[in-house]
Amino acid sequence: MNKTNRKQDALNYHAKGRPGKIAVVPTKPTQSQRDLSLAYSPGVAEPCLKIAENKDDVYKYTAKGNLVAVISNGTAVLGLGDIGPEAGKPVMEGKGLLFKIFADIDVFDIELNTKDVDEFVRTVKCLEPTFGGINLEDIKAPECFEIERRLKEEINIPVMHDDQHGTAIISGAALINACAMQKKKIEKVKIVVNGAGAAAISCTRMYIALGAQKENIIMLDSKGCIRKSRTDLNNTKAEFATDQSVDTLEEALKGADVFIGLSVADVVSPEMLKSMAKNPIVFAMANPDPEISYPLAVKTRKDVIMATGRSDYPNQVNNVLGFPYIFRGALDVRATTINEEMKIAAVKAIAALAKQPVPESVNQAYNTSNLKFGPEYIIPKPTDPRLITEVAPAVAKAAIASGVARTNITDWDKYTEELRQRLGLDDRLMRNLSDAAKRNPKRVVFAEADNYKTLRAAQIVKEDGIAIPILLGNKQKIERLIADNLLDLDDVQIIDPLEEVATERFQQYVDYLYAKRQRRGVSLLDARKLMLDRNYFGACMVQFDEADTLISGLTKNYATTIRPALHVIGTRPGSKLAGMYMMLTPKGPVFFGDTTINANPTTEELVDITLLLNEAVKKMNIAPRIALLSYSNFGSNDGEVPFKVRDAAKILREKHPDILVDGEMQANFAVNADLLAANFPFSTLNGSPANTLVFPNLESGNIAYKLLQEIGNAEAVGPILLGMNKPVHVLQLDSSVREIVNMVTIAVVDVQSRETNLR
Template identity: 60%
Template sequence: MLKINKQEALDYHSRTPAGKIEVVPTKPVSTQLDLALAYSPGVAEPCKEIAADKDAVYKYTAKGNLVAVISNGTAVLGLGNIGPEASKPVMEGKGVLFKKFAGIDCFDIEIDATDPDEFIRIVKALEPTFGGINLEDIKAPECFRIETELREKMNIPLMHDDQHGTAIISSAALLNGLEVVGKRIDEIKLVVSGAGAAAISCLRLYLALGLKLENVVVFDKDGVINSSRTDLDPLQFQFATQRPITKLAEAMEGADVFLGLSAANVLPAELLLLMADNPIVFALANPDPEIPYELAMATRPDIIMATGRSDHPNQVNNVLGFPYIFRGALDVRATEINEAMKLAAVKALSELAKEAVPDMVNRAYGDNTLAFGRTYLIPKPLDPRLITTVSPAVAKAAMDSGVARIQIDDFLAYEDELRSRLGVNQKLMNRITQAARSNPKRVVFADGDSYKTLKAAQILSEEGIAKPILLGNRNKIARLAAENSLDLEGCEIIDILQQDAKREEYANLLYQKRQRRGITLYEGRRLLRERNYYGSMMLETGEADAFITGLSKDYGKSIVPSLQVIGVEAGVKRVASMYIIQHKKGPFFFADTTVNIDPTAEEMVDIIGLTARAVRFFDAEPRVAVISYSNFGSNPGDLPDKARKATELAKKRYPELIIDGEMQANTALNPELLREQYPFSELANKGGANTLIFPNVISGNIAYKVIQEIGGAEVIGPVLMGMRKPVHILQLGASVREIVNMAAIAVVDAQEPQRGL
């Protein structure tokens, strides 16, 4: 599991602005007219429309895409009853997941009320504001009554995710696990450890799927749930066994399935030996399961196991469900989330796991063997197909069961709408980072005695993204680490001025490589005292897998050593650079932004080819626009002529590529404008461009820097394209996050040299 440093967690939440969420206006508010429309007097008009027809609130406000995450803090994570204020970071985090995975806006609401009647009254009163309610971290048994009564009283979708999220995801895993081992759900014997909200909800959903009540035995901290107990809630009592069982060992005899939603290490390994052939064990206590995964697998080789942890197969993760369930419910304005919708989500998840896994998912998890079976019962959380699989299934179930207030007529168009809500950018770096973790490589950093590099190296090492090699003064690194409480375990430190023998070896290699290019042995020895040459030679000799530099030197000075030592890949005439612009409308790719100052039309064609390949490396299909200040000859000039010629040449060299130009940037990025004014363009019916090729480095550099500072987008790069081995040059003064992102890209680049950048 990922190690979390306490101070890092506190710093993450406390740095300005505090917390994890903010409110961002969705309409312009820059002029007096904008303000008059947004508030008084213009706001009166939608108010009057809504007063006449309450459903108009969905047309004129954000209600239809707004979910409240509500808690009283009585059962938070593994922390218990810590109160509403202390629960707020968790509720904000839940809101972040809603937004990230389903494009749903959230307000978190922490209520100072433990009395169920008061809690119900408060939440019911919030109905006019929200399109849906996600109840969270409310203790049992109160949570059962609260959810039941609110569902009866409210006409918007509502779900207590602690109960139903785990139930839905584990149900999909259970159905598929039983299919793998050839068992029927109506015949299995099930043992449950835990009788809280999640366990009861799981059991109720399993019964709906065909489980027989008489085949269930449930244990809580006080022992077996049986009819002699007088301390049980009615929902717990319905699962009281009539069998003469008092101990867990008795229940496990011949059991087919064990479900754990209790505490760590409550299941002894020897009890697994009592279970039936091909037992299924869902040990879902977090962070430590009821039995360690490795111990369970060693005890019963025929076991199928799931946990709540990301470092084991079959992770039962609620994020597979709740964002997409609410998305589907909101999009048809469902009055509730009913059993039919939950079962639809179960079936959708179950069926998706049986489909061929896309290459982008394989790469994200570094596992080309992902296929339906014992270690792949449910989809992975980063599977981009989840939103277009689960949400439509839930929406259709709402329609079929009569709780939808609007209908979706074209589900193919709906799937396109779902994709556009997120854009690939939401998950691009997640997939890259996951792929890097699957096979971390040695990344050498030229600026190894910079605090930013050291901090990035700690993150890369702790998260298993890369194996950092730090070039720098060993004493300075030790001092910075001590001053900033940095843990550099797992990082190799090399003070190149103390590596006389290695520098001599590298100097001789450099001399042999460049002796006819003006470098003498004496000059080679001098150059090898510079980290950019030393790091490049480490990469060249195979003592590192990727090289990152540029943090403290300008781009030109940083790239020259690598060009001299590593050089360009075979068949490539020049290198180029590209920035990834992560925006809510999707990822965009800008080239060339740092290397080629004023390329000719022919040189631009080389850049187009490198960029198209790099865009595909990031699992996107390039839609290329060659940018100018002219639209298809509307303005004369040398620059439009060059852009137009480059487009024509590129179409001939890369006939399969979607490309057009020359055109202005706003034209390229606005599909409506393209369809209206330039319907002949291939980009018009392809959603506009996602890849912009600039006519010179001045325009490309200015464009990305403006977007980075005021455009509301995250900028990643520059990604260096065309080198023989993975070399990447950071922006001067890059942030820790940018260094980590670049290192992850470098690792994936090193993993797949035949498909690299």
């Protein structure tokens, strides 16, 4: 990996467009003068007066109940240390981003320019009227303990220092399940904790709350074992001082059941691991490199259960499994604090979730079909959509039961459904697809590799483990572009069709094309000339299994790009060809088709297109709800378009009753469930909006997706080519690097899905 390039990518990500990662977005209409008069003067006076009469009405009339402050002084930032409040701000914005995308919690990040505990506490106390909760972040020990303790005592909104409690909660859940798996009782296990910072202290306290015995715990800091005989211990470390005659980590690990690492890389040797008790539990959570690597640990001890902080190995201890949902539950009952009962409820909910059958979306994200509770799955995956509906209610119930909730929830089923509806699936869908691609990356041939954007995308998918790129084009030009732009593609295969002319492979491709097209006016000489076109050459690579999929279209129009693929690979037997766009909207993904291929499809072709869309959407682990669109609603208008759409819907309902489809209908009724139910209660789509829209012709579909992309600010992923005999995907002309990466991700998942169906 080119570190210079990667660093620049990170800088560009934060600086591009509007600097930073979060923004304030209005939640009420602001288009008219009347809207503004209600939002501000004079209309705003009414909620002000209500709140003045009853302070609790602030939750009714303002965003306080869904607003968390992420507050830091930058003294212990993400392994970077004391870099100051300004330098810590990107991390705090990132934490706000996670709150929003995982639990729909709004955040203001606040960086305080003080290291004084009294001043820090006093400042945060003054902010209490603004926020529903306080997330303390990246504050060094031991000050963080005192700051959190005092704030919890002195203000009446939830406060949590995630660096302490996040790791404690997630690793606590993992420890419960690991002990069960290894047939050990937490009350009897001997635990060694390497590290004595905020996270280590909080983790140890959590394990004791879960049943571990203090006399069975040995903690070490950078000076060795924390023993009672030491004179350099602060009050926090002294809490875990031992009488045991142990000085070093090597000595402490002999016969230990559990190792908890919150320290530095590579401090545990294979010999130390071998000295542990039978069926050991090792949580090596130093980042980015653990105290002992996962491969080395499982090679050394077949009976070990291992967890790390890394996403590329099983059992990642990731704080995002906890904090968004803990605050969600606390906010939803207006809790005055986050107490031990609520944290333990989160631990138990996370642990219990790992024992439940895993949703197909999670299996798909990790490219497996059999994730289940076991040594390599003791805690849920961060992509698990059930976390919000399991952890948040558990925390809310614990707050109510422990008497710190100011409101009650009586209909838990309704609350759970509200939690589901809070989150759109757009970002999560692409993250899941990306995760799935990384689990089994495929060979992607880029037909336009003599273009910077193509090469940049190729580097990204290579670095991220999404795909194995193959570059087609002039080798010297490609290598010059790579060198000039400091791209890390040195080990990537580059193929120039012009240099392949004398090879056996080139002749094989020519003969194949000639055999397929000789009765379509293509001579042998024509076939040789065509094979110099990188789209023909790349399509042949896919056809002959020398690549898994082809990506092209960045610099040529759609028809020119798709024609070679059709000539070489062709469509599936009996299948129509169609183009689909995945539109990522704030309300979740919506799939559009056909937007690129069929100018004016017949009734039968609309049926075929619908079947292709249904299949494609299901591959993304989304249940298709399909609306066939027209300017008419269920016979309200006659004409060529309503007639063919109406007939297509009828055929689909009769011949494919397993597909959830209806039409003909206007677009607003298709995507507005309330509007549809009020006017057409008989529709089979009643209950939820359609997520898959079939357009009556290419013109309407193309116009619709481009309008939504530009005016509606939706991200378009596509066009996704449906119906090809082998995976080929065509880019929009002049796509961005991000759009190319998204398309490669879709292409890799397409290949994986086809392979699964062939098994």
